[in-house]
Amino acid sequence: MRAIPPSMIEELGAWNNGKGIDLEAWISCSGSFRLAVGYAEYFWPEFELIDGYIVRAGITREGLRQWENENSGNRRALEAVINHFHLIDINYHDHEKLSEDLMLRLGTILTQIHEAKLKWQFPDRPCTVSFHIPENRQQYDGYEITFWQKAHEPPKPNEKDGG
Numbered sequence: 001m002r003a004i005p006p007s008m009i010e011e012l013g014a015w016n017n018g019k020g021i022d023l024e025a026w027i028s029c030s031g032s033f034r035l036a037v038g039y040a041e042y043f044w045p046e047f048e049l050i051d052g053y054i055v056r057a058g059i060t061r062e063g064l065r066q067w068e069n070e071n072s073g074n075r076r077a078l079e080a081v082i083n084h085f086h087l088i089d090i091n092y093h094d095h096e097k098l099s100e101d102l103m104l105r106l107g108t109i110l111t112q113i114h115e116a117k118l119k120w121q122f123p124d125r126p127c128t129v130s131f132h133i134p135e136n137r138q139q140y141d142g143y144e145i146t147f148w149q150k151a152h153e154p155p156k157p158n159e160k161d162g163g
Helices: 006-013 023-030 033-043 061-070 075-083 087-097 100-121
Strands: 047-050 053-056 127-132 144-149
Touching (some): 033 100, 053 144, 087 100, 100 127, 100 144
Antiparallel strands (some): 047 053, 127 144
């Protein structure tokens, strides 16, 4: 059984007359199929390749052109900004119940999912997936995930001359 985030232990423990409930049973009792379909957008996102950029489905070529102009041709910066999302936006209405442990758990899992999906869908285009954790860990709108292709990263100083 997966570890339950500490901030959920009390809530899950109150189920079944205090006998508790695991995460899967809790989802079965509390969730909905409509939410499950919505969450799938985060848990198995759709990506597209447009003009050499890997982007979340729904980004248009015209949108990319606007961002290119604003990022002075920096392909890494463009991919990072256009693909980023804030974890709080997944369930903003529920932000009063957030905690650091929930954000860290969710961010870690979503980072792994993005890494796996990008590697599976684009095996010839390795990517860097970044999970930003704010310095103030109670600043919940600062937790975000993004990615970019490693080919768009600037060369390291010792790579320029081949040495």
